[in-house]
Amino acid sequence: MTRFLLTVLLLAVWALLVWMMIRAWRRRGELQEGIVGPLAPIPSDLGDPVLGPSEGLYVGSTLAPSWINRVAVGDLGDRANCELLAFNGGILLARQGASDVWIPKDQVLGLRTERGHAGKVMSKDGILIIRWRTSTGAEIDSGVRAVDKHEYPQWLALWTGDDSTLKNGKSGVDE
Secondary structure, three states, X not given: OHHHHHHHHHHHHHHHHHHHHHHHHHHHHHHHHHHXXXXXXXXXXXXXXXXXXXXXXXXXXXXXXXXXXXXXXXXXXXXXXXXXEEEOOEEEEEEOOOOOEEEEHHHEEEEEEEOEEOOEEOOOOOEEEEEEEOOOXXXXXXXXXXXXXHHHHHHHHHHXXXXXXXXXXXXXXXO
């Protein structure tokens, strides 16, 4: 009987801890809603992609400049397989099992590569980071770990206007 009561007590404590974690994540999202604000809607006519699709893992989004302060608004902080596509009007993160993220071109502040993002640590230049500004002015870093990291220089060149990496074939990313 004692063993049964101890088991029930441990399960109750475990359930309480899980409930507290979920509640804390939702509370964090509520607090960040005012900071992040509404996301831009996806335009109905995107046209043809300028670059992509690049397949990979959407690692998550963080409040810049922190690489670990994950955004909890909606499902913006959730990891998901994705396709990264660039259009004349902006960048689309087409995520599987989560809502797509549209970043208008005028809100993109820059692209870079990093070793880690949103609690995920990779090899050097293993994650492509898109820094963008929301409608409220908050800066967000969204990270994608591409299946083929040799695509990163094309993304960096597209956004910086430097096509020398495309012409000489050098990736600038470790093999």
